[in-house]
Amino acid sequence: DVKVTQSSRYLVKRTGEKVFLECVQDMDHENMFWYRQDPGLGLRLIYFSYDVKMKEKGDIPEGYSVSREKKERFSLILESASTNQTSMYLCASSSLGVGLNQPQHFGDGTRLSIL
């Protein structure tokens, strides 16, 4: 089974802090994604990556950056955390397959609170 592991289930940080959320997958997937999930808004794509050192902006990249130095690891960085970034963050991975309809596999999420 595919395993996507997010480093923390719950995290509390302060406004202005630099925050790192880590995600590791064990299935050699090319694609990795970061979403945030908010009530009434569903899942919104922040950033994604198709390969090592490659990144693409999603729908709501402002205030975030990402790093993919190794294939299995995709980090989400909040450069200067703000209260409106309090949310559930979900990481996902999938194998490369344009047109092959590869499903995404999700971690259990990190519930981040910014005080």
Add this chain to the structure above:
Amino acid sequence: GDSVTQMEGPVTLSEEAFLTINCTYTATGYPSLFWYVQYPGEGLQLLLKATKADDKGSNKGFEATYRKETTSFHLEKGSVQVSDSAVYFCALSENRDDKIIFGKGTRLHILP
């Protein structure tokens, strides 16, 4: 752009009731369609999928049929259980990239 619209919740049913969660989509091409489920405290997991018109996806007693003429992919189950309580997401993927577009989710409560 592409989008997915699903019925708002929460949906509350008694055990053994029939379930329908409506989902319609807008897409420029011929997308693949998915239903994902999120159990409490967990991430999303794929429930079923369909890749072309008239395909029926099925899993764990849930079914959904890809209807191109009505641009719909409604989720159904004949007899729900308490353990089906979760949030259900309808989603699509155009065949030009690996991104998935999700609906806003429908929370389902099943009462014993």
